[in-house]
Structure formats: structure tokens, C-alpha cells
Amino acid sequence: MIENPIIRILLIPFALLYGLGVSLRNLFYRIGTLKAVEFNLPIISIGNLSVGGSGKTPHTEFLIRQLREYINVATLSRGYKRKTKGFREVFTNHTAELVGDEPLQFKRKYPDVMVTVSESRTFGIPEILNRRGDTQLILLDDAFQHRSVKPGLNILLTEFERPFTQDYLLPVGRLREWRSGYQRADIIIVSKCPDDLTEADRELVRKEINLFPNQQLFFSKYKYLEPYYIFNSRHRVPLAKDLHVLMVSAIANTDYLVSYLEPRLGSIKTLEYEDHHQFTGTDISNIKRHFDQLPDGRRMILTTEKDAVRLYQHQEYLLQQKLPIFALPVEVEFLFEEGELFMQNVREYLLDFKH
Numbered sequence: 144m145i146e147n148p149i150i151r152i153l154l155i156p157f158a159l160l161y162g163l164g165v166s167l168r169n170l171f172y173r174i175g176t177l178k179a180v181e182f183n184l185p186i187i188s189i190g191n192l193s194v195g196g197s198g199k200t201p202h203t204e205f206l207i208r209q210l211r212e213y214i215n216v217a218t219l220s221r222g223y224k225r226k227t228k229g230f231r232e233v234f235t236n237h238t239a240e241l242v243g244d245e246p247l248q249f250k251r252k253y254p255d256v257m258v259t260v261s262e263s264r265t266f267g268i269p270e271i272l273n274r275r276g277d278t279q280l281i282l283l284d285d286a287f288q289h290r291s292v293k294p295g296l297n298i299l300l301t302e303f304e305r306p307f308t309q310d311y312l313l314p315v316g317r318l319r320e321w322r323s324g325y326q327r328a329d330i331i332i333v334s335k336c337p338d339d340l341t342e343a344d345r346e347l348v349r350k351e352i353n354l355f356p357n358q359q360l361f362f363s364k365y366k367y368l369e370p371y372y373i374f375n376s377r378h379r380v381p382l383a384k385d386l387h388v389l390m391v392s393a394i395a396n397t398d399y400l401v402s403y404l405e406p407r408l409g410s411i412k413t414l415e416y417e418d419h420h421q422f423t424g425t426d427i428s429n430i431k432r433h434f435d436q437l438p439d440g441r442r443m444i445l446t447t448e449k450d451a452v453r454l455y456q457h458q459e460y461l462l463q464q465k466l467p468i469f470a471l472p473v474e475v476e477f478l479f480e481e482g483e484l485f486m487q488n489v490r491e492y493l494l495d496f497k498h
Contacts, residue, residue: 216282219281287327330361446471
């Protein structure tokens with residue numbers, strides 16, 4: 144969100160024009176001028192109202208882990224910032240430039256799951272079913288605003304520190320549509336919560352969102368695991384107070400991550416790029432230069448799993464320079480011991496689905 148009040152005021156007319164366009168589109172869907180396609184299999188959408196950073200990828204992975212042993216799950220993403228067009232099935236030997244970083248991350252972590260990308264969800268879903276007719280569930284990644292497909296279960300994410308209720312439309316704020324868009328959600332998850340969130344905090348958020356009777360509200364946080372070497376995931380190194388780290392990231396917001404790392408390390412230096420940045424040879428040289436400037440002792444380059452799939456493309460140079468680049472894996476945990484309740488909602492949707 145833009146903090147300078149003068150710039151925000153100057154951008155308000157552009158935000159209103161943007162909002163008018165979004166309102167017209169949503170009106171056309173509401174009155175039936177534009178029609179959302181429905182499919183005869185369960186479809187779950189995981190998305191948000193704002194641009195980036197709410198935790199769609201870890202929450203999608205949570206659903207994959209919970210469901211893939213019992214039903215045939217497929218994922219469909221846009222493949223943001225890939226250099227290809229059209230429908231593609233993702234394979235582990237692909238690059239982020241071909242299929243996008245998040246879909247490639249899904250595939251490398253869960254190779255048995257069908258992972259796909261397509262700009263058009265209405266084309267992508269039939270193509271998934273054509274290629275793998277035994278698919279029993281499709282997870283739509285980042286599809287809350289893409290209303291051409293009507294999901295059976297709509298999951299909306301919003302960050303605890305930057306909730307949609309306190310945000311504004313682009314370009315003044317980060318919202319991709321008016322706050323009222325939350326009404327389409329069946330489940331709302333407040334993500335990246337602090338560990339010590341209280342019942343009183345939960346009630347304040349509940350009142351601020353003003354839930355509809357059909358909506359469920361959950362709270363989640365990140366659980367970080369031991370970092371692993373990006374070229375050999377079995378090689379893991381725990382965080383320690385004698386470890387000096389260069390944190391390389393190209394994600395929407397690093398505040399939550401850095402606040403976790405700082406008390407667990409000897410020192411941390413951050414090197415940040417724009418979200419989904421494709422690392423160049425110059426970037427890699429710059430990373431090496433900053434790494435060489437770290438204090439003497441135990442040193443490591445740390446990055447996110449999403450960034451790791453893009454850094455992987457520079458494997459030859461990184462191995463040649465013997466740079467210790469480790470990825471920090473993250474999983475979602477639901478607060479107030481409500482993970483099972485969340486999954487109960489998902490299972491009920493799947494069991495009650497009528498073909």
C-alpha cells in the first residue's frame with residue numbers, strides 16, 4: 144500500500160476507474176450477461192482479494208498433502224510470468240520460465256500429482272479431464288477474481304497484518320477488487336498469524352470481516368522446517384545462532400519471514416527482488432558478491448522454495464562457485480486446533496458433491 148498521503152490522493156481517480164471496471168464485470172456475472180462455467184466434478188478455488196503475499200501456495204500444498212492419498216488431485220494455475228502460452232502439463236524437468244515457479248514447486252514436491260498451467264481455466268479444466276479422466280478434484284490456484292469458472296468451494300485468504308478490510312483498490316492499495324468481493328467466499332482464512340493470537344484477537348477480526356451466515360472463518364500460521372540444499376534435499380542444516388545468512392528473496396512480502404529468522408541466526412542480510420523475478424547471470428554474480436561479504440564463520444545463502452526453482456536454472460554456475468544455497472520449506476498450521484475442522488468442511492463438500 145502506498146504510504147505517501149499526497150500520492151494516494153492523486154491516485155484515487157485511477158482507483159475509482161479501476162473499481163468501476165471491476166464493478167461492471169461483477170454486475171454482468173450477477174445478472175447473467177456473463178456466465179461462469181460449472182463442471183461436473185469438485186473444484187476448489189484458493190485465492191485472495193489483494194496482489195501477492197497471502198500464502199496461496201502453502202495453503203494449496205496443505206490441501207494436496209491432506210487429500211492426495213485418498214483421491215486423484217490435479218492443480219491448475221495461470222503460470223504467472225512464464226514465457227509460454229496455452230495449456231501445459233508440468234513435469235519435474237521443466238523450468239520456471241516454461242511453466243511458472245509455483246506450479247513447478249508443486250510438481251517437484253508432489254510428483255504424483257497432476258500439475259497444469261493455462262491462462263484460461265475454462266479451457267484448462269476440460270484438458271485436464273481429457274488427459275486424465277480419473278481426476279476427482281481440481282485445485283484452482285489464485286482464481287478468486289477469475290470468475291469464468293464457478294468453483295464448488297471458494298477459499299479466500301487474507302493476511303493478519305494486512306487484511307483486505309483495511310486495504311484499498313489498486314493503485315492506491317493492493318486490492319484487485321472491492322472489499323465486498325469477500326461475500327463470494329465460502330471459507331475465509333486469516334493467514335500469517337502470530338503464534339500468540341488470542342481468542343479476543345480472533346473475535347475482533349471476526350467482527351471486522353462481518354461474516355455471512357454461510358461463511359466459515361479460520362486462522363493459520365507458517366511452520367518453517369529445516370533448510371535443505373537446493374541441489375540435494377536430503378542435505379539439511381538447522382538454523383543456529385552461529386550461522387550468518389544472506390537471505391535472497393523475490394516474494395511479495397518478507398516481513399513475516401525475516402521476523403522468524405532474525406532471532407534464530409547470528410546475523411542476516413537481505414537481498415530482495417520483485418515478486419517472481421527471473422534471476423539473471425548478473426543477479427547470481429551479485430548474490431555471490433554479497434555472500435562473500437558476510438562475516439567469517441558458518442555462512443549460508445537462504446531462499447524460499449519458490450525462489451529456489453528459479454535459482455535452480457543457474458545450477459552450473461552455483462555448483463562451480465560452491466555456493467551453499469538452501470531453501471527454507473514452509474507448511475501451514477491452523478490455530479486454535481482447527482485444522483481438522485477446516486478439513487471436515489472440505490471433506491463434507493467433496494462427499495456432498497452431486498455430479
